[in-house]
Amino acid sequence: MDISKIEDIVFNYIDEFKVLFFPEQWSDIFLDFSKNEILALLFLYRKNNANMTEIAEYIVAPLNTATGVIARLEKKLMVERIRSATDRRIVLITLTEAASMVIQKEKAMITQYVLKIYGKLTEEEISSALSIYKKVLGVLKESKNPVKEDEIPVKRLKRIIIE
Template identity: 85%
Template sequence: MDINKIESTVFNYIDEFKVLFFPEQWSDIFLDFSKNEILALLFLYRKKNANMTEIAEYIMAPLNTATGVIGRLEKKLMVERIRSAEDRRIVLITLTEAASVVIEKEKAMIIKYLTKVYGILTEEEISSVLSIYKKVVGVFKESKNQVKEEESPVKNIRKISIE
């Protein structure tokens, strides 16, 4: 496939995907929160609470970035920091009641649309879509790993003899 054909295909898909991002279809959560904030909220929704390191690993960001993300979510009253009952030195991040309500509302909307989509597809089509999706995600994961390997400098270890 030549570059012009690929470009044309990409722009055609973008034109078709616009409907997925109309404000009428979705609430403002995707406008009010950053990608990392949404990922952190979803992670906390599923785990109930987590420490900063776990959140940073999940959103694939450095610890200082995750700290900023959680700080912004605290200001928006979506998360709170609590001390662990077992070890007071450990600070856990948990969702507020307001955040849980927002996520439940979004989840209901997503389920509504996915139910409609699944309703018009055959089992074979659903299987094909999921198979294609896994392959596409695999390409991106592989590319991400290659970039990491290229960026990480090779560390030379010098042995120093001690007399």
């Protein structure tokens, strides 16, 4: 396929998809948050609580970045740090009630849109769309991280003997 045709297709799709990014189309609550903040909020919503390492791994960021993300969310009163009941050395991050309510509200709005879309599609169209989505996602994941599984270094634990 000709490169200029690909470019035309891409820009035409961008023109059509821009409706997805209009603030009036969606609630503007998430416009107040960065991508990493949104990912951390959604992770905590699903998991109830997590430590910094788990959050850093989920948002694919270094620990110091995750700490900054959580600090900003804490300032916005969306998360709080709590000590583990079983081990006081462990600090867990959890959503505040306000954050849970915001996420539930946004989730309800997104669910309405998904139901409207599904209502306009046949089962076959839904199945085809999901299949195409999975293939596109697979290609994007491959091109982002082209390392083969046998080339991935194995993490080894080093045992330290304490006398």
